[in-house]
Amino acid sequence: MSLIAMNTKTEQSKTSTGKRQVFINARIIDPASGRDEPGGLLVEGTTIADLGPHLRRNAPEGATVIDCQGNILCPGLIDCQVFTGEPGAEHRETLKTASLAAAAGGVTTIVVMPDTSPVIDQVALVDFIQRRARDNAKVHVHTMAAMTRGLAGTEMTEIGLLKRAGAIAFTNGKSTIANTAVMRNVLNYSKDFGALIVHHCEDPHLSNDGAMNSGEVAARLGLPGVSSVAETIVIDRDVRLVELTGGRYHAATISCEASLNVIRAAKTRNLPVTCGVSINHLTLNENDIGPYRTFFKVRPPLRREEDRVAMVRGINNGDIDIIVSSHDPQDADVKRRPFAEAADGAVGLETMLPAALRLYHSGDLSLLTLLRAMTINPAKLLGIGAGRLQKGAVADLIVFDPSEPWVVNKDVLRSRSKNSPFDEARLQGRVLRTMVAGETVYQVP
Amino acid sequence: MIRLELLAYLCQRDGNLSQTGEIDHSQLTILARRQLPRRGTPPIRTTLMTDTALQQSFEFKHRNLLSCEELSAPEINFLLDLADDAADRNRKINKKRDVLSGRTLINLFFEASTRTQASFELAAKRLSADVMNMTVSSSSVQKGETLIDTAVTLNAMRPDIIVVRHHAAGAVELLSQKVDCSVINAGDGAHQHPTQALLDALTIRRAKGRISGLTVAICGDILHSRVARSNINVLNALGANVRVIAPSTLLPSAPERFGAEVYTDMWKGITDADVVMMLRLQIERMQGSHIPSTREFFHFFGLDQEKLARAKPDALVMHPGPMNRGVEIASTVADHSRSVIREQVEMGVAVRMAVLEALARNLPQA
Numbered sequence: 001m002s003l004i005a006m007n008t009k010t011e012q013s014k015t016s017t018g019k020r021q022v023f024i025n026a027r028i029i030d031p032a033s034g035r036d037e038p039g040g041l042l043v044e045g046t047t048i049a050d051l052g053p054h055l056r057r058n059a060p061e062g063a064t065v066i067d068c069q070g071n072i073l074c075p076g077l078i079d080c081q082v083f084t085g086e087p088g089a090e091h092r093e094t095l096k097t098a099s100l101a102a103a104a105g106g107v108t109t110i111v112v113m114p115d116t117s118p119v120i121d122q123v124a125l126v127d128f129i130q131r132r133a134r135d136n137a138k139v140h141v142h143t144m145a146a147m148t149r150g151l152a153g154t155e156m157t158e159i160g161l162l163k164r165a166g167a168i169a170f171t172n173g174k175s176t177i178a179n180t181a182v183m184r185n186v187l188n189y190s191k192d193f194g195a196l197i198v199h200h201c202e203d204p205h206l207s208n209d210g211a212m213n214s215g216e217v218a219a220r221l222g223l224p225g226v227s228s229v230a231e232t233i234v235i236d237r238d239v240r241l242v243e244l245t246g247g248r249y250h251a252a253t254i255s256c257e258a259s260l261n262v263i264r265a266a267k268t269r270n271l272p273v274t275c276g277v278s279i280n281h282l283t284l285n286e287n288d289i290g291p292y293r294t295f296f297k298v299r300p301p302l303r304r305e306e307d308r309v310a311m312v313r314g315i316n317n318g319d320i321d322i323i324v325s326s327h328d329p330q331d332a333d334v335k336r337r338p339f340a341e342a343a344d345g346a347v348g349l350e351t352m353l354p355a356a357l358r359l360y361h362s363g364d365l366s367l368l369t370l371l372r373a374m375t376i377n378p379a380k381l382l383g384i385g386a387g388r389l390q391k392g393a394v395a396d397l398i399v400f401d402p403s404e405p406w407v408v409n410k411d412v413l414r415s416r417s418k419n420s421p422f423d424e425a426r427l428q429g430r431v432l433r434t435m436v437a438g439e440t441v442y443q444v445p
Numbered sequence: 446m447i448r449l450e451l452l453a454y455l456c457q458r459d460g461n462l463s464q465t466g467e468i469d470h471s472q473l474t475i476l477a478r479r480q481l482p483r484r485g486t487p488p489i490r491t492t493l494m495t496d497t498a499l500q501q502s503f504e505f506k507h508r509n510l511l512s513c514e515e516l517s518a519p520e521i522n523f524l525l526d527l528a529d530d531a532a533d534r535n536r537k538i539n540k541k542r543d544v545l546s547g548r549t550l551i552n553l554f555f556e557a558s559t560r561t562q563a564s565f566e567l568a569a570k571r572l573s574a575d576v577m578n579m580t581v582s583s584s585s586v587q588k589g590e591t592l593i594d595t596a597v598t599l600n601a602m603r604p605d606i607i608v609v610r611h612h613a614a615g616a617v618e619l620l621s622q623k624v625d626c627s628v629i630n631a632g633d634g635a636h637q638h639p640t641q642a643l644l645d646a647l648t649i650r651r652a653k654g655r656i657s658g659l660t661v662a663i664c665g666d667i668l669h670s671r672v673a674r675s676n677i678n679v680l681n682a683l684g685a686n687v688r689v690i691a692p693s694t695l696l697p698s699a700p701e702r703f704g705a706e707v708y709t710d711m712w713k714g715i716t717d718a719d720v721v722m723m724l725r726l727q728i729e730r731m732q733g734s735h736i737p738s739t740r741e742f743f744h745f746f747g748l749d750q751e752k753l754a755r756a757k758p759d760a761l762v763m764h765p766g767p768m769n770r771g772v773e774i775a776s777t778v779a780d781h782s783r784s785v786i787r788e789q790v791e792m793g794v795a796v797r798m799a800v801l802e803a804l805a806r807n808l809p810q811a
Contacts, residue, residue: 148734156734158741185734188693192709245693 018045019438022059026068026399028052030075031372032388041073043395046438051389068399071432074371075387076108076139076396077353078378080198080276081252081324083174083345085416086132088117093329093416095129098349099137101415103442105350106431107325108396109140109378109386114151115173121146121157123165130166138441139434140396142168142382147186147197153177156186160193168382169196171252174299174344176202176234183238187247196381198250199238201259202300206230211340213286213301221292223340226301228256235259235275239266242273250381251275253326255300257310264319274381275319277311278326279352282359284308284421294335294342295421298326312364315373322381323373325352329417347415351422357402357429367402399433406430505803509621509628512637513678521682525647527799528792532647535571535795544802545574548605552578553595553620554631555611560766560790561631561640565608568797572805574605592616596623605808606801609633614671627804635669641765642675644796646683648789649720652761657684662715662756663705664690664746665724665773668697668735672765673724677703690714692746694735711746718756722763723748723774739772749775753783761785 024040028051040055041048042063059065079102085092095112102110112129114120120129126143133141145167149155151174159170170190176199177183183199190197207226212218214225235251239262242249254260254275266273280298285305289296296302314320328345335342348355356374359365379387386396410423434442505523507515516524534540550569552562562578569576581595592611599607606627609617614634621628632638650656661680667673667689680687687705689696700707708714715721726742736742743749748762762774762784770776779786 154734156737158737160737160745161741182734185694189736192692 020044020049020060020063021066021438022055022063023066023068023073023397023399024055024057024059025070026056026073027070028073028389029367029371030389031368032075032376033390034368035389036368038070041389041397043397043435043438046395048389048391048393048395048397050391066399066433068432071399071401072367073397073399075375075389076398076434076436077106077371077374078109078111078382078384078387079107079325079327079349079352079374080111080322080378080381081113081278081326082110082349083113083115083326083328085329086116087128091416092331094136095133095141096136096138097414097416098327098329099133099139099141100442101327101347101349101413102139103434103436104414104431105325106353106398106400106434107139107349108398108434108436109142109384110327110349111142111144111168111382113144113171113173114146119146119150119173120144120167121149121151121162123158123161126162126165126167139436140386142166142384144169144171144198146170147172147190148177148182151175153179153182156182156189159186159190159195163193163195167195168384169198169250171198172200174200176200176204178204180237180241184241184245187238187241187249188245191245191247194248196248196250196383198252199234200252200299201231201234201238201254202226203230203233206233209340210301211297212289213303215286215304217286217289221289221339228258228300228303228307231256231300232258232262235262239263239271239273242266242271243269246272248272249274250321253278253281253300253324254314254320255281255303255311256307260310260314260319264314267319274321276322276324277314277320278324279348279355280326280346280421281308282311282315282323283355288421289339292339293421294337294339295346295419295423297339297342297344298328298346298421299344312359315359316365316369321373322378323352323356323370324378325349327415328419329415330419331417332419335419345419346421347413347417347419349415350413351408351420351425351427353400353431354406354427354429355422355425358427360402361428395435395438397435398431400429400431402429404428404430506807507804508807509630510639510800510804511618511621511628511630513639513642513675513682514637516639516679516682518682518684521643521646521679524643524796524799524803525650527802528643528647528795529651531571531798531802532651532792532795535791535798540571541573542571543573545569545572545605545805548574548805548808549603550574550576550606550608550801551599551602551604552576552631553599553607553609554578554580555592555609555616556632558610558631560793561610564790564793565629565631565640565797568794568801569606571794572798572801574801577604592620593623596620600624600626606804627808629800629804632671634671636671636674638671638675638765640793640797640800641672642679643800644789644792645672645676645722645763645765646679647792647796648763648785649761651792652785652788653719656680658686659719660686660688660717661720661722662688662690662708662718663722663724664711664714664748666695666726666735667691667700667724668695669727670724674703676722677705681705688714688718690746692736692742711752712755715748715752716755718760720761720763721748721753721756722765723768725765725767726769726773728769728772739769743772743775747771747773747775748778750777753778753781759783763789765789
């Protein structure tokens, strides 16, 4: 990525690779160090050269000045769960369009999921994604490889070779490994390579045909429900397997209080267990489905308000490690259907930060806590150097105004698919500029 | 007298001097013999006390050979010494002795085998026993009951020794309880394969002159390997440092309790090893998803020139066979000058002769 950033770009980079840009008059927030203070930040080439209060008004000579006008400057967001349609369903999303959406949403690193056609379960396919991303994407792209062949949940993939090829973690995508022995073997085997196992937790037998969270709303709507137990049972089982094997485990997106309790208990026992939550489950609940609105049909399904509140609490006390967009582009053909027949999934890259800021404006979460779950925490989980503001770190930065009000219009979203549950929502807070490795890849129009 | 002092010195160096301070001649001699060079002409050996006298004075008290767990270091060395002589004799034109003359040996194989069965047959024939081979198709028989029925039936035919291989752990032990003759375990499931461990030990001892203090890395499918279990027993008893190297999915639970250092990274595990013992990847036993592919297995756990370079320069390469070339061992390594894989086969016959001879001494003599 840094190579492209240096080679392909505009008139600004004519000077040299050591191009100097300085952000002044910013409120610098860096969750990694706990920093939240007025200041400035100097970028040289692709990396951060200096930062601190002394740069707030004093731009070094020869540097291009970017005046933040008191807005927040923080590390670019890292999104650990992004589905695209490349390869196989490019009409939904390509790596390029996903990266444009990411840049507009302040996300500078995305982790793409292997649920493509073909499934990313071979070394050559990991290589393919990386090459396509290198040539087309505006932000950093990491590949999560399949942990079973074809995501079928039976035969383990070449985890060692895939990791060497660059796979950043291993997952079964949107499907759960129902066979406990396979899950045990995967955790046991991946441990030797220090590989991270990311699991979507939903017992396929229990969730069979379910369209939304089971409960009163589902009953009234006459829709088949999925009990949250389907999720908790799998997490519970997996935690036991982690205890048995010592493998590194991450529950991709939890959605209910009971699951959170299992994760918390596992952490208390110092097991290598972490978990994430999607922005949808932090800001929406099952009531939002209203009159069968299929843009609110996601996996896991939106839960009760009590569960949403529990998720927010989990972020606040650190039991939930990361927030993901769970960006899942689906075209109109598969969304404009009767609710139970419609596809799951919601786009989220562009709205993740503004939607998360709802929790800041409501007083539930501090900015530091929110940003931690989208910057340094995912960076640590993936073992990458991004997500922090420090000298020498790659200059992945965003500037955002936390309070600018706006109304989402799905038609202007950059994602190729428009299935946003936040369409027409009033949000507060907007990304003004996104920089990836020293290169501005998005600027508010 | 000088000779005795030498023996005592050798004993102390080995740290095996009996705790009472008394010198047990048989043990001493065995220890002394271990210090001798095994290759080339053995002039010193003839100057020691006569072999036969000592070997006969030592009591090998087992009726059966079922597991290496039950063997003590002196017993193992006794067998290896006997086998050493057998190996020398096997290189002569007249290989035949009559210690099993008139005895009947049955090779009862419930699991297909070529080399082990042939090795036992040849060993028995060189000791003048009558040999009968029975290969029972295991898939067609009902396990427990049929096994015992078979044992009782065979027992009625009055054999002296039965050599048994079975796909189920413990089956040989079960069979041994139902017969009057000696039983030798030629491999039971993932449990034990004693003669393989003994022949490996003999091969190492002849090539290196000793076993005590050597670092032996056993690499591959430890979980399903009876060879690994037997070898860990024998090598530990003889004072070697044993390492096991395998992906976690091919390690038994609590592998550290076996008396071996456990490595899941072959590059580390093989470093400075004196002996690298590769195991056959038992693809036929892979129930479930233990490894993703043979390609990945070879990449991380196969023995190739690069990994072998981490071992000591004079490290031995061993494999119990049959080899999966390109899966657990590269052809260049299998056919390397450091490879003693063919010697292992040769020592197999010698060790089995020694085991047969030792057990036959405990059979009724009249």
